[in-house]
Amino acid sequence: MSSSTGKRNVSPSKDANGSAAKKGKQSLVTPLSTKAVNTVRVLCADMVQKANSGHPGAPMSLAPLAYLLWTQVMKYNPKDPQWLARDRFVLSNGHACALLYAMLHLTGYAQVTMDALKAFRQVDSITAGHPENTLIKGVEVSTGPLGQGISNAVGLAMAEMHLGAVFNKSGHAKIVDNYTYVICGDGCLQEGVSSEASSLAGHLGLGRLIVFYDDNQITIDGDTALSFTEDVAKRYEAYGWHVQTLEDVQDLDALLAATEAAKAETDRPSMIKIRTRIGFGSKKEGSHSVHGSPLGAEDLKQLKSRFGFDPEQAFVVPTEVAELFQAAGAKGAAAQAAWNTAMEAYKGAFPAEASELVRCTEHRLPEGWREKLPRYTPEDKAMATRKFSEIALNVLAPMLPELVGGSADLTPSTLTALACSGDFQKKTPDGRYVRFGVREHGMTALANGMFAYGALRPFVATFLNFIGYAWGAVRLSCLSHLGVIFVMTHDSIGLGEDGPTHQPVETLEQIRAMPNLHLLRPADGNEVSGAYISALEHPYTPSVLALSRQNLPNLEGTSAEKTLLGAYVLAEMGGSNGGGGAPELILTGSGSEVAIAVEAAKTLAETVRVRVVSFPSWELFDQQNKEYRLSVFPAGVPVVSVEASATHGWAKYSHAALGLTWFGASGPYAKVYAKYGLTADNLVSKAREVLAFYAGDRQVPSLIDVPFISKQLDHKPVATSHA
Structure with missing residues (x-):
């Protein structure tokens, strides 16, 4: 794959190393950092091998970048993973999740224990096959379907930009203040959703969004040359992004210099395109064979020997490496303490804004809304x-x-x-x-x-x-x-x-x-x-x-409050003395067809007692108790539904359904409705057929008594703590 050679895309590697040497800065590449990077590689390989499932290649090649982000770059606090001012990290190529789980464990996220790593990809484990935000506090968004993560990250950066503009005040430390860091791969950038999101990100100038593109030139089918030969760097430049290219992910100094250059670019989102070797250290290095399968026992042993680990041991973190990562994670507590102090000063100076920010963060709604x-x-x-x-x-x-x-x-x-x-x-x-x-x-x-x-x-x-x-x-x-x-x-x-x-x-x-x-x-x-x-x-x-x-039309009997029940009795028509008594027929529907049901009921009420039920939400109705549901749809009463939609599913609530079986047609809407029989006259005709069918001794099935599994509305996710 070619890469742009424009000034913004020139690799900073030589300049970065030269600059470090000139200024006498200590290089990040040390025996301890090398051991830490290799620990990450081996730990990820162990996770995939034990599960006998997963993707070891990308985690092994990206270990230097992960090391840099978690020890030198990102602001986070493992003791409070949801601290508002934390930097956000998104692993868009979610198949590489062993890398994310390893970093969360090493830096001190209590949920992600060593036992959790050993339970990778197992039933009821928090370390799922792709990252899920509802399982681990520290996973910002669920990724796996390629392109979604980088696109979510654009939304994260938009939120930071907007909330910062609203709540940050002159003379006070920034309350909303973070970067969004992303790792993505070739697959993410091939999916169309990432193009849509990246185009808008460039338009909006999201300067606190930094994407690391893992250019390993490998997809599941093989080399990217099979299908993906565009110049990604030039494409992102065209989107309005700041783009840099690095040829060696092992060069931590160059990685840091490129990251700092990206942070300094405040008016544009940044992409750092990094060449990696998938499965670094494996005998399958550089091949699609190491993408989605365990290394195998023999290859894993040689990997450990190569990096100085005991090939007979698994899930080992050397003491000095553990201390290094724990110290990196602990830095976040001090950063949050400073932010807490700033927040207290902010509350004193801007109590209304502070209160509103807290309310919104907690998803509480104001009184009387x-x-x-x-x-x-x-x-x-x-x-x-x-x-x-x-x-x-x-x-x-x-x-x-x-x-x-x-x-x-x-x-x-x-x-x-x-x-x-x-x-x-x-x-x-x-x-x-x-x-x-x-x-x-x-x-x-x-x-x-x-x-x-x-x-x-x-x-x-x-x-x-x-x-x-x-x-x-x-x-x-x-x-x-x-x-x-x-x-x-x-x-x-x-x-x-x-x-x-x-x-x-x-x-x-x-x-x-x-x-x-x-x-x-x-x-x-x-x-x-x-x-x-x-x-x-x-x-x-x-x-x-x-x-x-x-x-x-606004119908007689509708109610905002009754809408929350999912379905409710809108009207009763016909019967002795013009009303009263149990219904002999129920017409129900949603949306625009409820008015059709009311109109049809007026005609049917000349000979039968009719109930009209407005049914705006199946899900809300399913949450009601059986007594309420039977009060709306009494046993033994035939129900006819009408909706300008396909009818599958209505059998749960009606004995006959009037709806659509084809794609519609062009024309004035009233004539289109008439073409497909969605009229009061046709509903009257169908309702009379149903009444005739159930005349005599034929029993009307009770819909509510038929067992079914309702769709749950999961009001709040609960992050599990077991491995």
Whole structure:
């Protein structure tokens, strides 16, 4: 792979060594540092060998860089892994996680014991096959799917820039003050999400983001020359990054000089491109054979002998090496103590700001915020739920400075602009509205990083159909317990003229199938307010708000508070004396189709007692007790559902489902609805068929009594402590 030879890309190795010699500085390359680096290599190889699974090559080659970061560069405190002012470290090539686990153990993170290292990749171990932020305090984000980590890191750096602009005050030590360091590999830079994120990082000038690119020229298939011959350095220069190239990862002095040069570049993110030899010290060094398999007993023995270790012993850390790393970790306690002193002075000078920062960090919501959300009556103007969302968002934003987000170049359509704030840009980092550009995947990965930083509740917006572009990052939002709020508009064939390329059909099913992902599809303004309440009160569960393009009436009986029950009785029609009595039929649906159900019920009520149930959230309804669920859907009463979506899953709640089995069509939305039978007249016809089917002695199955496993909303991750 070629590399740029521009001035910013010239290797600083010779200059760094020469400079060190001229100034009489002691070199970082000493017998002890060499032994420490080799200890990391052998420890990582032991972990993979014992597990008989994993990736030893990258950890072995990157050991010098890890040594430098944890002993000379990064600010962290193992005794308080979540200290706000710590530097953030992201291992984007998460398959190299043995390296991260080794460094956390060596520097004193109590959770990561030697027993935990020995349990690498085993069931119930915290040292999972790829890093998971919910298992270890010290793992900032869950990485593994390539490209996600570096993209999360851009979000982490954005959060630091924004919070620093808001909370740091002249005359006081910086309260928000850290760098974000990343190690990534070829695979991360081939995935498109990293390009989206890196492009925006350059635009925003994230000067506290420093990426080390492990250019080992190896992927699983073999040499990168098979498929990846672009000049990465020039690409990142074109993004607006500061780029340096190093030819030897073993040169700790050159590594440090390049890192210091990157830190001095305050207006641009930095990439340090480093040539490494994968599996350094192994007989398979430089080959893809050492990428994803243990070294093997014989190779591991020769590795240990080569580096001065007893080949018959495993998981050995020499005393002097242990003391070196423990001392490096202990430095963070003094740094945090100084920060604590500065924070106390800050609280005295700026008590309101300090209190707000603490509240946001703890994901506590201010008193009385719920009551300020709008409530509506049927006399209020019909509007699209995306418009009700705009109103709600702009009521919430002045109260909740942690709400920061934006749209994938669809602000006029998603209606997510914040009237109380300007844009987050390089020159205005205190702004809260992010122009993500046409980058749905990158947008979501960045939001994950922003949430992971702490003190922010990011929201992101696009058309519901295009959540598919972001799905890889959405999945990690859920797995990682990152409460991103997805404002997804144009939620059905109701968007009309744009046609089936834009009309979601299977999308609601995908969302409902994802663990720890909360879908809310509100029917009107009251339910939109309820959807925001639910999303904000579940900080560790991502929420998708599916919102209409077409105008919807405010319905009699809707309620923000009842929305939190997931499903509730909206209306009862027909029966003796015009009402009363148990229902003989239930119509239910979500979002824009609830109004269709109400209209159909008016016709059916001429001959049968009908109940209409609004069903904005399956997940919330599943959390209710059986008594409540049976009060909504009594045993023995046929249920017909209607939703402008595929129907799989509705069998859990209805005996018949009216929905979609194809991709939609172009045309005015009312005519598209009519084409696919999503009308009150067709619902009446289908409901009568169901009533006829269950006439006589045929028993109506009780839906609530049928056992099922509900999708849990995991409100707060718990970092386990066992190995």
